[in-house]
Amino acid sequence: MRMYDVIMKKRNGEELSKAEIDYFIDGYTKGTIPDYQVSALMMAVFFRKMTEAETHYLTMAMAHSGEMLDLSAIHGIKVDKHSTGGVGDKTSLALTPMVAACGVPVAKMSGRGLGHTGGTIDKLESFPGFTTALTRERFIANVNRVGIAIMGQTADLAPADKKLYALRDVTATVDNMSLIASSIMSKKLAAGADAIVLDVKTGRGAFMRRQKDAVALAEEMVKIGKNAGKYTAAVVSDMNQPLGFAVGNALEVREAIDTLNGNGPADFVELCLTLGSRMLLAGRICENEKEAREKLQKVIDDKSALKKLAEFVEAQNGDASAVYNPDLLPKANIIEPVLSEYDGYISYIVCDEIGICSLILGGGRETKESEIDLSVGIILKKKVGDYVRKGETLAYIHANDREKAEAAKRRFLDAYFFSDRKPAKSKLIKTIIE
Ligand code: URA
Numbered sequence: 554m555r556m557y558d559v560i561m562k563k564r565n566g567e568e569l570s571k572a573e574i575d576y577f578i579d580g581y582t583k584g585t586i587p588d589y590q591v592s593a594l595m596m597a598v599f600f601r602k603m604t605e606a607e608t609h610y611l612t613m614a615m616a617h618s619g620e621m622l623d624l625s626a627i628h629g630i631k632v633d634k635h636s637t638g639g640v641g642d643k644t645s646l647a648l649t650p651m652v653a654a655c656g657v658p659v660a661k662m663s664g665r666g667l668g669h670t671g672g673t674i675d676k677l678e679s680f681p682g683f684t685t686a687l688t689r690e691r692f693i694a695n696v697n698r699v700g701i702a703i704m705g706q707t708a709d710l711a712p713a714d715k716k717l718y719a720l721r722d723v724t725a726t727v728d729n730m731s732l733i734a735s736s737i738m739s740k741k742l743a744a745g746a747d748a749i750v751l752d753v754k755t756g757r758g759a760f761m762r763r764q765k766d767a768v769a770l771a772e773e774m775v776k777i778g779k780n781a782g783k784y785t786a787a788v789v790s791d792m793n794q795p796l797g798f799a800v801g802n803a804l805e806v807r808e809a810i811d812t813l814n815g816n817g818p819a820d821f822v823e824l825c826l827t828l829g830s831r832m833l834l835a836g837r838i839c840e841n842e843k844e845a846r847e848k849l850q851k852v853i854d855d856k857s858a859l860k861k862l863a864e865f866v867e868a869q870n871g872d873a874s875a876v877y878n879p880d881l882l883p884k885a886n887i888i889e890p891v892l893s894e895y896d897g898y899i900s901y902i903v904c905d906e907i908g909i910c911s912l913i914l915g916g917g918r919e920t921k922e923s924e925i926d927l928s929v930g931i932i933l934k935k936k937v938g939d940y941v942r943k944g945e946t947l948a949y950i951h952a953n954d955r956e957k958a959e960a961a962k963r964r965f966l967d968a969y970f971f972s973d974r975k976p977a978k979s980k981l982i983k984t985i986i987e
Contacts, residue, residue, distance in 0.1 A: 554572070554573065554576045556576075556577060556580065556586050556590045556594075557590075559573050559576065559577055559594065560590060560593050560594045560597060563594060563597040563598060563601055564593075564597040564601070565601075566601045568604050568606070568607060569603075569607055569610075571610045574607065574610040574611050574614050575610070575614050577591070577594065578611070578614040578615060578618055578713045579614075579618070581713060581716060581717070582618045582619075582712050582713045582716065588720055591716075591717070591720060592720060592724045592726070595717070595720065595721055595724060595726040595732070596724065596726055598726070598729060598731065598732060599725075599726045599728075599729045599732075602729070602730075602731065603729075603731035603732075605773070607731065608730075608731040608734055608735055608773065608777075609777065609780075611731065611735040611739075612734065612735040612738045612739045612742070612777055613739075613742075614713065614739075615711050615713040615714045615717070615735060615736070615739035616711055616738075616739040616740075616742040616743045617743075618711060618712050618713035618714070618739075619707075619708070619709040619710050619711055619712045619713075619743065620689075620709040620710060620743070621742070621743050621745065622689060622692075622710065622743060622744055622745035623745060624660055624693060624696075624745040624746065624747075626693050626697075627658055627660060627693055627696045627697055628658070628697060629656075629657070629658045629836065630657070630658070630747045630748055630835065630836045630837055631658050631659075631660040631696065631745070631746040631747050631748070632652065632657055632658070632659055632660070632746055632747070632748045632749075632750065632832045632835050632836050633659070633660060633661050633662065633741055633744060633746035633748070633749050633750070634648065634649065634652075634659070634661060634749075634750045634751075634752070634828060634832060635661075635662075635737050635740075635741060635749065635750075635751055635752070636751075636752040636753075636754065637733055637737065637751070637752065637753050637754050637759065637760060637761065637767075637770065638667055638668070638670035638754060638759070638760060639670055639754040639758050639759055639792040639795075639796060639904075640669065640670060640671075640758040640792065640795040640796070640800055640904050640905065640907050640908040640911075641671075641795030641796040641797050641798070641799060641800040641805060641907075641933075642670065642671065642752075642754070642792075642796050643671075643676060643796070643797065643799070643805035643806065643808060643809045643821075644752060644796070644821070644824055644825060644828065645661065645663060645673045645703070646673065646676060646677070646805065646806060646809035646862075647809040647812045647813055647817070647821070647825055647858070647862075648825045648828055648829055648832075649661060649701050649703065649865070650701060650813065650858045650859070650861035650862040650865060651813070651825060651829050651849050651852050651853065651858040651861075652701075652829050652832045652833065652836075652849075653699070653700035653701035653858075653861050653865070654700070654852040654857040654858040654860070654861040655829075655833055655838065655848045655849060655852055656700070656836075656838055657700075657832055657833055657835075657836030657838055658696050658697075658700055658701070658836075659696070659700065659701040659702070659703075659832075660692070660696045660702060660744070660745070660746050661701070661702070661703045661704075661744075661746075662703070662704055662705070662706060662710065662740050662741070662743075662744040663677075663685065663703050663704070663705065664705070664706065664718065664740075665705075665918075666722075666916075666917045666918060666925070667718065667721075667722050667727060668722060668727045668728075668760070668908075669758070669905045669906075669908030669909050669912060669917070670758075670760075670908055671800075671801075671802065671805065671908070671911070671916070671917065673703065674703075674705050675802050675925055675927070676802045676803075676805050676806055677703065677806070677866075677869075677871070678802070678927060679802050679803035679806045679875075679882050679883055679927045680806070680866050680871035680872055680873070680875055680876075680882075681871065681872045681875075682870045682871050682872050683866060683869055683870060683871030683872075684869055684870045684871075685703055685704050685705035685869065686704070686705060686707070687702060687704045687869065692704050695865075695868045695869070698868070699861070699864050699865055699868045700861065701861065701865045702865070702868070702869070703865075703869070704744075706740060710740070710743050710744065711739045711740045711743040713739070714735075714736050714739045714740055717732075717736065718736055721736075722918065723918075723919075723920055727760055728760040728761070730761065730766060730769060730770045730773065731773075733760055733761075733770060734770055734773045734774050734777065737751070737774060738774050738777040738778060738781075741778070741783075742777075742778075742781050742783070746783070747783060747784065747835075748783060748784035748785070748832075748835035748836070749778050749783055749784070749785045749786075750785075750786050750787075750788070750828055750831045750832050750835060751771065751774055751775070751785070751786070751787040751788070752787075752788050752790055752824070752828055753767050753768075753770055753771040753774070753787050753788065753789045753790070754767065754789075754790055754791075754792035755767030755768075755789055755790070755791065755792060755983060756791055756792040756793035756794075756904060757792070757793050757902070757903055757904040757905055758792040758793065758794070758795065758904025758905050758907070758908060759792035759904075764789070764983055767789050767983070768789055768983075768984060768986070771787035771789050771984075771986045772787075772986055774787060775787050775986050775987070784835045786831045786835065786985065786986065786987040787985070787986045787987075788824075788827055788828055788831065788982060788984075788985050789982075789983040789984045789985070789986070790824055790827075790981060790982055790983060791979055791980065791981050791982075791983065792904060793901075793902070793904055793937070793979060794902045794904050794907075794936050794937050795902075795904060795907050795908075795933060795936075796818075796820060796821055796824065797812075797817070797818040797820065797821040798818055798932055798933045798934070798936075799930065799931075799932055799933075800907055800908065800910075800911050800916075800930050800931045800932075800933070801911045801914070801916045801928075801929055801930010801931060801951060802883075802916055802925070802927040802928075802930065803882040803883045803884070803927045803928050803930075804930040804931075804932060804951060805930070806875075806879075806882055807879045807882055808821070809862075810859070810862070810875075810876060810879050811879075812825070812853070813853060813856070813858045813859040813862060814856070814859060815853055815854065817853075820981050823981055823982070824981060824982070825849070826846050826849055826850070827982050827985075829845065829846075829849045830842045830845035830846050830849065831985070831987075833845040833848060833849070859876065862876050863876040863877065882928075883927045883928035884928050884951075885926075885928040885929050885930075885951035885952055885953050886952075886953050887950075887951070887952040887953065887954075887955065887958055888949055888950070888951050888952075889949065889950045889952070889958055889962065890946040890948070890949055890950075891946065891947045891948045891949070891950060891962050891965050891966060892944050892945065892946060892947065893935075893941045893942065893943055893944065893945050893946075893947050893969075893971075894943060894966060895941075895943055895971045896941070896942050896943050896971075897940070897941070897971035897972055897973055898938065898939070898940050898941075898971065898972050898973070898974065898975045898976060899935055899936065899937050899938065899939050899940075899941065899969060899970070899971060899976075900937065900970050900971060900972035900974075900976045901937065901969075901970040901976070902936070902937055902968055902969055902970070903967075903968040903969075903970075904968075906964055906965070906967070906968035907931060907933075907965065907968055909964065910931055910950075910961040910964050910965050910968070911929065911930045911931060911961075913957055913960050913961045913964065914926070914929035914930065914931075914950070914951070914952050914953075914954075914957050914958070914961050915929050915952075915953065915954070915957065916929045916930050926953060928951065928953065929951050929952050929953060929957075930951050931948050931949070931950055931951065931961070931965065932948060932949045932951070933947070933948045934946050934947060934948055934949070935947050935948070937976060937979070938975060938976055938978060940975075941971075947965070947966075947969060948965060950962055950965070
């Protein structure tokens with residue numbers, strides 16, 4: 554078999570066989586097929602798409618490209634959660650300690666930022682010393698002892714996805730349904746949890762902009778999970794504006810901590826309760842959604858979820874003092890307001906552009922090798938439906954470089970649209986697929 558022929562076949566819109574998909578995943582993992590040929594194939598997949606069968610073969614090939622974790626040494630039903638990626642999406646930071654504090658073991662694998670979206674691992678690294686490079690033994694021991702562990706993708710876990718993910722990030726080949734479904738589900742299957750709860754984002758800040766595509770992605774992933782014998786549920790949620798108010802690594806950690814202190818933004822809290830109740834139901838510790846939501850609210854109110862976050866950070870070598878004193882998190886030197894140039898209701902936010910503002914400030918990667926600045930980002934003061942007057946503060950830019958701050962500010966202003974009429978409120982939770 555030759556990689557050239559595989560690229561040509563997909564470029565011409567034909568369906569790849571299982572053998573061809575296994576061949577390219579195996580060769581890419583081993584390094585016998587170079588980045589440039591796989592980039593070409595990814596672009597061909599982007600334009601020509603993949604069938605359900607191809608997506609299934611790709612998922613399985615990537616899941617089996619490394620070790621399949623055996624988590625049977627963890628007591629109870631282990632639950633994992635994954636988001637398809639959004640702007641200001643710090644859900645895992647607050648949600649996983651909430652679920653663990655309720656008594657459901659969370660064994661989660663997380664990723665880094667991708668395209669205009671942030672990643673849980675980058676955010677967690679705002680705690681000095683924090684590591685997600687855990688051995689299998691330590692991962693299992695931490696879940697048993699603390700109730701929660703988050704690991705990054707080790708060299709052994711779905712290594713094909715690890716390479717492809719980094720390549721897609723810098724070759725404009727992220728937003729394809731089959732590539733996203735196989736990327737997420739290969740990791741989830743390899744990571745060994747018993748149940749998987751997915752947060753599939755839709756809207757301008759998501760990889761799947763149209764709700765119809767997000768629902769199709771959710772259905773595809775639920776099907777893959779179920780075929781593999783795992784409880785899998787997907788919540789399709791709105792990403793037409795950033796979630797909460799904070800965008801940027803350490804700023805989002807701070808907002809998650811505020812949430813566990815009972816001061817979370819309404820949309821963010823609602824999403825945590827919706828996803829969390831699915832996780833508690835999957836863990837079979839509740840009879841129904843009402844009971845699950847009450848339990849989750851209780852661990853916020855009595856601060857046991859906040860305490861769980863501190864235990865978890867400490868168990869992964871992080872300095873947990875910032876959980877109780879967020880001023881210890883990385884801070885930017887420049888904090889500048891962005892002032893509205895118009896009067897009116899905010900009718901629309903070009904949400905991915907807000908993610909790009911954070912990238913411009915240094916909060917994301919431009920190339921595979923880029924180092925990120927954890928302290929920078931944006932704190933929104935106004936969101937869709939709010940009325941503002943010219944000169945009022947729309948947001949604060951947190952930066953360490955004046956030129957970048959100016960560039961981000963201009964881009965931010967161009968991403969906000971105004972109207973004389975109050976826009977209709979859009980639903981946060983679009984649908985749930987179980
Ligand atoms: N998250 C992933 O893990 N993979 C994707 O391709 C997109 C979002």
